[in-house]
Amino acid sequence: MAMLTSLLLYLAEASFCLAVFALAYRLLLARLSTFGANRAYLLGSMTASLLLPLLAFPGLSLLFPVAAEPGVGPLPLSWQLAPSVAPAPQAPGAASPDLAALLVPALALIYLLGALAKLWGAGRNVRSLLALARRHPRTNMGGFTIVELPAPSLPAFSFGRLVFLSPLHAGLSARERQLLLQHEQVHVQQRHTADLLFAEALGVLLWFNGLLPYFKTQLKAVHEYLADEAVARTQGSPLGYGELLIKLAASQPPFALAHAFAGKQIFLRIHMLTQPTSTTMQKLRFLLVLPVFAFAWAATACAGSPAADATGPAAVTAAPSAVTGRIGRISWQGNTFLSTAELDQALGLKPGDAYDSAAVARRLSFDPQGQDLTSRYMDNGYLFFSVTPSATRQADGSTDLTFSIVEGRPARIGTLSVSGNRKTSAASVLQLTPLRAGDVFSRAKLLEAQRVLARQGKFNPEKIGINPRPVMRPNQATDLVDIELTVVEL
Numbered sequence: 481m482a483m484l485t486s487l488l489l490y491l492a493e494a495s496f497c498l499a500v501f502a503l504a505y506r507l508l509l510a511r512l513s514t515f516g517a518n519r520a521y522l523l524g525s526m527t528a529s530l531l532l533p534l535l536a537f538p539g540l541s542l543l544f545p546v547a548a549e550p551g552v553g554p555l556p557l558s559w560q561l562a563p564s565v566a567p568a569p570q571a572p573g574a575a576s577p578d579l580a581a582l583l584v585p586a587l588a589l590i591y592l593l594g595a596l597a598k599l600w601g602a603g604r605n606v607r608s609l610l611a612l613a614r615r616h617p618r619t620n621m622g623g624f625t626i627v628e629l630p631a632p633s634l635p636a637f638s639f640g641r642l643v644f645l646s647p648l649h650a651g652l653s654a655r656e657r658q659l660l661l662q663h664e665q666v667h668v669q670q671r672h673t674a675d676l677l678f679a680e681a682l683g684v685l686l687w688f689n690g691l692l693p694y695f696k697t698q699l700k701a702v703h704e705y706l707a708d709e710a711v712a713r714t715q716g717s718p719l720g721y722g723e724l725l726i727k728l729a730a731s732q733p734p735f736a737l738a739h740a741f742a743g744k745q746i747f748l749r750i751h752m753l754t755q756p757t758s759t760t761m762q763k764l765r766f767l768l769v770l771p772v773f774a775f776a777w778a779a780t781a782c783a784g785s786p787a788a789d790a791t792g793p794a795a796v797t798a799a800p801s802a803v804t805g806r807i808g809r810i811s812w813q814g815n816t817f818l819s820t821a822e823l824d825q826a827l828g829l830k831p832g833d834a835y836d837s838a839a840v841a842r843r844l845s846f847d848p849q850g851q852d853l854t855s856r857y858m859d860n861g862y863l864f865f866s867v868t869p870s871a872t873r874q875a876d877g878s879t880d881l882t883f884s885i886v887e888g889r890p891a892r893i894g895t896l897s898v899s900g901n902r903k904t905s906a907a908s909v910l911q912l913t914p915l916r917a918g919d920v921f922s923r924a925k926l927l928e929a930q931r932v933l934a935r936q937g938k939f940n941p942e943k944i945g946i947n948p949r950p951v952m953r954p955n956q957a958t959d960l961v962d963i964e965l966t967v968v969e970l
Contacts, residue, residue, distance in 0.1 A: 484588045491591070493533035493780040495689045500779075501525035502691050504772045505698065508765045512758045515705040517766060522699050523675060526682050532777045591688070598687040602680045609639045621661070624668045638664045640673045659711055666707035675699055807835045808878035814885040818856065823883070826853045835879045840869060844883075857887065861920040863950060863961060864888025891921040894951055894960035900967045904938060909965060912936065921948075921961050933967065943968035 505525070509518055612627070619626040627644045634646045643664040649657065667673070679696045686692060808831060812823050824830070827843050828851075844867055845854040857865035870882040896917055898906040913929035926946050934941035945966040953959050 484584045488584065488587060488591070490533050491686065491688075494529045495686060495691075497529035497532050497776045497780065498526070498686070498689060498691045498695070500772060500776045501529065502694055504769070508768060510698065512762055512765070513705075513756075514758050514763060514766075515702050515709060517763075519675070519699070519702045519706065521766075521769065522695060522702065523678065526679065526695060528773060528776070530682070530685075532773075533780045535777065535781070594687045595684055598684045602684060605680075609642070612644070613642050624665055626661075636660055636664065638667045638673070641668050643668070659715075662714070663707045663711050666710045667703060670703075670706060672703040672706075675703070805835050805873075805877045805879055807831055807833050808874050808876075808880040810881045810883075812883050812885065814887065817860070817862065817887055822856075823853065826851070826856050827883075829881075835871075835881075837871070840871075840881070844869065855923060858921070858923040859925075860922070861890035861892065861958070862887050863891040863921050863948075863959070889959050890957075891950065891959040891961050893917055893919050893921055894962040896963050896965075898965045898967065900943075901969060903969050909933070909967065913965070915963060926963070929965070933965070938969060940968040940970060 501521075502525075505518075505521060509521060512518065612629070613625075616630070617628045619628070621643075624638075624641045624643050627642055629644055629646045631646055634644070634648075636646070636649055637644050643661065645660075649660065652660065676696065676699065679692070679699055683692045683696070807829060810824065810827070810829065810831060812820050815823055818826070827840075829840070829843065843852055845852050853867060854865060864886075865888055866886045868884045870884065872880045872882070874880060893915060894917065896910050896915055898909045901909055912932055914925045914932075915929050919925075926948065930944050930946060933939055933944050943966070947964040947966065949962045949964065951960040951962055
């Protein structure tokens with residue numbers, strides 16, 4: 481379930497990035513004559529849409545802070561959310577099954593079927609082009625191969641190193657034919673087909689995204705501008721070449737991955753061919769690409785951060801020491817398990833003390849001795865506890881502190897398992913630890929289990945891991961935590 485949810489979130493964030501980059505291109509760059517840079521932006525933005533969401537999921541390495549022992553380094557702990565288990569049989573009229581547990585797999589199945597259909601269509605398109613080349617006469621021109629088609633209505637188009645011509649082009653003069661082939665040769669030399677294949681692959685991954693046709697259309701247009709510019713540069717004047725474009729104006733070829741010599745955007749191509757070169761000030765618009773990319777990354781990072789989830793374990797980042805004035809009032813919100821007095825005692829701070837942001841973070845989640853507030857909750861079963869501090873500077877220089885608590889549901893230990901053991905039985909390994917099925921979840925016991933196993937001398941202390949896997953039971957009083965111990969025997 482967690483993997484499927486992460487996949488759907490990744491696809492949503494990649495689609496958001498595409499929307500941001502498409503809007504930026506439309507507003508800033510689409511009408512510039514910097515065709516090479518425009519091509520780089522389109523390809524780069526599609527690539528960034530795939531990569532940026534992958535950089536947006538910081539690890540949960542601070543979930544279980546471990547105090548180092550002599551001779552024993554920090555022990556790895558990993559976090560994995562297990563699929564929700566089916567609730568126990570209930571009497572008629574009980575709560576209905578968790579809809580999210582049904583909806584997420586259904587959406588994933590729909591996505592997979594759509595991607596397979598899109599992949600089949602793209603494959604059929606490529607096979608049709610290659611079959612077309614095999615069925616008709618071919619002439620090797622060195623850098624490319626001409627394929628002579630019998631249908632007179634087809635425009636000239638190219639795919640990879642193949643240039644497709646029809647009887648319509650036999651009536652061209654030698655100069656006009658040379659210009660046409662020179663145009664198609666630019667597509668071959670600059671590997672424009674590779675761009676379209678990449679866009680097609682992205683279309684398989686994000687088949688549901690309505691912006692991908694826009695990217696492919698703009699990419700094709702830029703390819704034509706680049707080829708037109710290269711040919712016109714050799715002629716001195718674009719006039720004769722423009723007349724050839726108009727003469728061969730036709731509809732698009734019946735293949736999405738092919739480049740047509742002349743198509744529906746013929747007049748726009750002539751306009752781009754004859755417009756003045758973009759000025760230096762216009763080219764400076766490319767400097768705005770950096771903040772656009774930064775915004776897309778920041779937005780996906782915020783959306784994908786586990787710290788933003790109030791149901792997850794406490795995540796408070798320890799800040800550098802910064803003593804600024806005195807503490808004013810201290811208030812708590814959302815607490816039921818611990819009273820306000822107990823919370824004040826756990827915090828260990830009172831009004832009038834020096835305000836140090838790092839000290840506050842340490843007392844909330846980073847005390848190596850396990851006396852922080854998070855430990856008070858997580859050692860008593862509140863695995864999903866989180867606390868959000870808020871500091872408000874007052875006119876007198878003091879700082880009021882407000883702590884918003886989400887306790888979550890308590891959890892008990894479910895199944896216990898061991899992996900990586902070959903010489904020692906799983907029962908013997910578990911007997912060494914303080915962990916017992918049915919006990920209230922305790923982070924302190926997890927860390928103690930690590931320390932105990934590290935002292936045995938049987939296991940590599942740097943390879944001992946504990947993987948807690950929460951099992952959500954929305955229709956019961958408590959959730960479960962299945963725990964896997966991972967060891968490497970010496």
